[in-house]
Amino acid sequence: MDVTDDPGKEPYDPTSNPERSVIAIQELAAINELFADDDQARQVIAGLHEGRSPEEICARHDMSKTAYDSTRRRMRRILFREGLRWPQP
Numbered sequence: 001m002d003v004t005d006d007p008g009k010e011p012y013d014p015t016s017n018p019e020r021s022v023i024a025i026q027e028l029a030a031i032n033e034l035f036a037d038d039d040q041a042r043q044v045i046a047g048l049h050e051g052r053s054p055e056e057i058c059a060r061h062d063m064s065k066t067a068y069d070s071t072r073r074r075m076r077r078i079l080f081r082e083g084l085r086w087p088q089p
Contacts, residue, residue: 040071055089 035041040063047057058068 006087030082031079034082035075038074040067041075044068044071044075 011081031045035045041063043063044057046062052060053069054065056064057063062070
């Protein structure tokens with residue numbers, strides 16, 4: 001984020017342009033559609049969106065670590081196959 005000399009003006013954020021926002025919304029809609037019938041994937045997505053750790057997601061949804069890891073692998077394979085990228089933290 002760039003700093004501005006004008007204290008009354010908000011700093012410019014180069015990541016917040018309309019094109020990036022539209023792309024993010026389209027990718028999110030595609031991801032939701034891909035996993036509409038996969039309850040575990042939707043639980044993982046929701047947990048990640050809420051900022052939860054893998055352990056918190058597992059505890060909240062009574063999911064084993066193996067089930068969580070398998071779900072993440074399945075999600076990555078599907079996203080890769082569909083040409084979507086996995087969001088990086």
